[in-house]
Amino acid sequence: MSDHSGSLSTGLAPCHECARRRHCLGGLLCDDGVTDAQPNPGVHRSVLPKGQHLHRYGDRAETVAVIRSGALKTYVVSPEGEEQIRAFQLANDIAGLEAICSDTYRGSAKALSRTWVCRLPIAAVRARMLESPVFRDRLLATFGRELDRLHGMLHRERCSADQRVAAFLVAQLPADGDDVELPMSRVDLGRYLDLATETVSRVFTRLQERHVLRSEGARCRVLDRAALSAIA
Amino acid sequence: MSDHSGSLSTGLAPCHECARRRHCLGGLLCDDGVTDAQPNPGVHRSVLPKGQHLHRYGDRAETVAVIRSGALKTYVVSPEGEEQIRAFQLANDIAGLEAICSDTYRGSAKALSRTWVCRLPIAAVRARMLESPVFRDRLLATFGRELDRLHGMLHRERCSADQRVAAFLVAQLPADGDDVELPMSRVDLGRYLDLATETVSRVFTRLQERHVLRSEGARCRVLDRAALSAIA
DNA sequence: CGCGGATTTGACATAGTTCAATTCGAGTGG
DNA sequence: CCACTCGAATTGAACTATGTCAAATCCGCG
Numbered sequence: 102m103s104d105h106s107g108s109l110s111t112g113l114a115p116c117h118e119c120a121r122r123r124h125c126l127g128g129l130l131c132d133d134g135v136t137d138a139q140p141n142p143g144v145h146r147s148v149l150p151k152g153q154h155l156h157r158y159g160d161r162a163e164t165v166a167v168i169r170s171g172a173l174k175t176y177v178v179s180p181e182g183e184e185q186i187r188a189f190q191l192a193n194d195i196a197g198l199e200a201i202c203s204d205t206y207r208g209s210a211k212a213l214s215r216t217w218v219c220r221l222p223i224a225a226v227r228a229r230m231l232e233s234p235v236f237r238d239r240l241l242a243t244f245g246r247e248l249d250r251l252h253g254m255l256h257r258e259r260c261s262a263d264q265r266v267a268a269f270l271v272a273q274l275p276a277d278g279d280d281v282e283l284p285m286s287r288v289d290l291g292r293y294l295d296l297a298t299e300t301v302s303r304v305f306t307r308l309q310e311r312h313v314l315r316s317e318g319a320r321c322r323v324l325d326r327a328a329l330s331a332i333a
Numbered sequence: 334m335s336d337h338s339g340s341l342s343t344g345l346a347p348c349h350e351c352a353r354r355r356h357c358l359g360g361l362l363c364d365d366g367v368t369d370a371q372p373n374p375g376v377h378r379s380v381l382p383k384g385q386h387l388h389r390y391g392d393r394a395e396t397v398a399v400i401r402s403g404a405l406k407t408y409v410v411s412p413e414g415e416e417q418i419r420a421f422q423l424a425n426d427i428a429g430l431e432a433i434c435s436d437t438y439r440g441s442a443k444a445l446s447r448t449w450v451c452r453l454p455i456a457a458v459r460a461r462m463l464e465s466p467v468f469r470d471r472l473l474a475t476f477g478r479e480l481d482r483l484h485g486m487l488h489r490e491r492c493s494a495d496q497r498v499a500a501f502l503v504a505q506l507p508a509d510g511d512d513v514e515l516p517m518s519r520v521d522l523g524r525y526l527d528l529a530t531e532t533v534s535r536v537f538t539r540l541q542e543r544h545v546l547r548s549e550g551a552r553c554r555v556l557d558r559a560a561l562s563a564i565a
Numbered sequence: 566c567g568c569g570g571a572t573t574t575g576a577c578a579t580a581g582t583t584c585a586a587t588t589c590g591a592g593t594g595g
Numbered sequence: 596c597c598a599c600t601c602g603a604a605t606t607g608a609a610c611t612a613t614g615t616c617a618a619a620t621c622c623g624c625g
Contacts, residue, residue, distance in 0.1 A: 177484075185488060202477025207484070227473075231463055241459075244476055245434025251483040252409075252439070256417060258490040259527050262613070287572065295491050297614055302573055318572090318622085494581070519604060529582055534605055550590080550604085572621070579614080588605070595598085 116144055116219075126195065126243070127167055127219050129236050130229055142225035149173075149212040155196055157209040162200030164220035168192055171216025172284035175208040176292070186293040188250070189213075189285060198247060201226060201240070213284045258295060265294045266304040267332035270314070270323065279323040348376055348451075358427065358475070359399055359451050361468050362461055374457035381405075381444040387428055389441040394432035396452035400424055403448025404516035407440040408524070418525040420482070421445075421517060430479060433458060433472070445516045490527060497526045498536045500565035502546070502555065511555040 122128030127144050146169070149155060155166055158177055173190040175197075187208050190196045199207045200223050229236045257265050269290070273281045283290070287305075291298045308314040313325045313332075323329055354360025359376050378401070381387060387398055390409055405422040407429075419440050422428045431439045432455050461468045489497050501522070505513045515522070519537075523530045540546040545557045545564075555561055 177488075179488070185491065187484060187487070199477060199480060202473045202480065207481065227466075227469070230469060231466060234459075234463060237459070237462060241434045245431060248431060248434065248479065248483070249439065251480070251487070252419060255419070255483070255486060255490070256409075256411070258487070259417065298572080299574085299615085300613060303613095306573075530604080531583085531606085532581060535581095538605075566625105568623105568625090570622090572619105574619075575617085577615085577617105579611100581611095581613105583610075584608090586605105586607080589603080590601100591603100592601095593599080595596100 116141060121169075121193075124193070125167055125219075126165075126239065127221055129233075129239055130221055130225060142229070143222040144225075145220045147218060147220065149216045149218065151212055151214050151216075153212050155210040155212065155216075155218065156206045158206060160206050162197065162204055162206050162223060164222055165198055165200045165226060166196045166210075166218040166220050168194050168196060169217040169219060171218075172213040173210045173216060174213055174285060174289060174293075175210045177208050184292055185295075186289055189289075189293065191284070195243060198243065213289070262294075262296050262300050262304050263307070263332055265296065266290075266301060266308075267329050269294060270321070271330055271333050274323060274326070279326060281321040281323065283319050283321055348373060353401075353425075356425070357399055357451075358397075358471065359453055361465075361471055362453055362457060374461070375454040376457075377452045379450060379452065381448045381450065383444055383446050383448075385444050387442040387444065387450065388438045390438060392438050394429065394436055394438050394455060396454055397430055397432045397458060398428045398442075398450040398452050400426050400428060401449040401451060403450075404445040405442045405448060406445055406517060406521060406525075407442045409440050416524055417527075418521055421521075421525065423516070427475060430475065445521070494526075494528050494532050494536050495539070495564055497528065498522075498533065498540070499561050501526060502553070503562055503565050506555060506558070511558060513553040513555065515551050515553055 116122050116125070116127045116131045119125065119128060122131070130144065131141060145164075149171070155173060156162075168190050170192050173196050174186050175188045175190065176184050176186045178184050190210070196210045196218070197206055226240070230240060257268055260268070270281060273283070275281075285293070287301045288298050290296075291301045294301065296304075305314070305316055308329075309316060311328070313323070313328045315322045315324055348354050348357070348359045348363045351357065351360060354363070362374060362376065377396075381403070387405060388394075400422050402424050405428050406418050407420045407422065408416050408418045410416050422442070428442045428450070429438055458472070462472060489500055492500070502513060505515070507513075517525070519533050520530050522528075523533045526533065528536075537546070537548055540561075541548060543560070545555070545560045547554045547556055
């Protein structure tokens with residue numbers, strides 16, 4: 102069961118008044134510019150303090166969440182008690198997508214820092230798929246990206262530690278600027294990339310020795326973008 | 334471009350006359366028992382000789398295929414020229430599911446043996462999603478299973494060679510009987526499980542020494558089901 | 566200032582890869 | 596029916612990237 106005791110629901114989110122409505126799944130849920138739709142089919146905004154769960158593995162799936170700001174990790178714990186991280190969700194990412202396909206969540210989603218999310222009720226999402234081709238396509242595209250991401254992860258598991266870390270950093274690089282903010286710990290990074298924490302650490306050290314990167318904990322500056330891409 | 338020169342189209346498939354229509358996505362495409370639907374929205378049956386491609390990476394996505402019998406492998410070739418196998422498709426499996434999300438195929442699908450398939454036109458599939466909640470749910474469930482499979486593969490990459498092979502064999506075990514027919518070569522198995530061919534071979538040898546398995550090439554008999562499950 | 570967790574560094578162990586050599590086995594042709 | 600062939604599979608030996616364990620250091624925070 103999820104513990105929402107600390108999560109602050111800020112009430113119904115007026116998607117049609119939201120600045121992001123043009124780019125957000127929530128906006129499309131309310132209005133795709135073609136068909137009529139309810140002004141707000143139950144979208145809620147809430148804020149999660151660091152460490153709190155959005156949902157846990159096995160919980161009844163009721164909403165899919167769009168991240169407004171902050172960061173989550175989605176993970177499962179193996180029978181042996183090892184935590185495996187399946188994804189990090191940053192701003193504009195979607196958490197709990199499997200809720201659309203499954204009646205329970207297939208992973209636990211936990212805030213890495215104070216995180217704002219909008220929750221879209223599954224029932225509304227499923228209903229909207231029947232009404233709106235635009236919405237259906239948007240959702241299908243999201244699934245397609247998720248499949249691609251997973252295939253990419255599978256590919257990356259076949260690469261060296263340096264390649265995995267480099268590829269991850271390249272993926273995090275913003276279009277403008279060379280600064281990467283890493284909201285997750287080295288431990289979590291290792292659990293995501295399937296590397297021992299020590300190995301992650303050694304890769305960072307190696308990248309700094311080669312002047313590809315300068316890293317001060319969570320803050321990270323890419324000094325040689327080309328070199329980093331070449332490694333990945 | 335796909336080379337279909339050797340593929341024999343046996344014409345429109347009368348899904349409503351097919352013995353499998355109750356269990357097959359094609360059957361549901363034509364009739365979900367609730368809404369009216371076209372008698373046949375362009376489903377085709379065809380047969381692929383061993384070695385022939387159903388489609389190749391980058392081809393325009395036009396159909397999703399249900400395997401009637403035989404076997405396919407879906408793979409991609411990395412920039413370095415290495416073949417990575419993303420999935421094997423056996424009877425009743427679906428190949429080219431990404432066609433529903435993407436305008437091109439994201440992997441090449443090739444017959445491992447003579448294979449019969451039914452091709453469902455994407456346009457019809459997408460259209461039917463809007464008409465039929467039953468069909469929509471069926472398709473979403475298929476996506477959910479694919480996500481689960483990929484998560485499972487990611488998990489398996491973190492296990493030992495023995496565990497990977499054992500898990501694969503367990504997955505192939507039929508409900509009745511202990512015989513497993515492996516339509517793929519050891520090389521392909523290695524490319525799927527991310528193991529060197531030699532390692533796959535050594536695992537099989539080890540399993541036979543421990544009397545868990547008896548393997549004669551493609552034919553394979555599980556002698557100790559419990560032991561196999563225990564390894565995985 | 567000092568505690569406790571996170572990170573880094575070092576030394577060593579090992580599973581799996583790589584390369585090389587052999588054996589097996591399904592087709593094929595005589 | 597048997598030899599021949601060629602790719603697939605197996606076996607062996609040595610190597611290596613990464614894991615594991617242990618110790619040292621850093622860092623944020625009360």
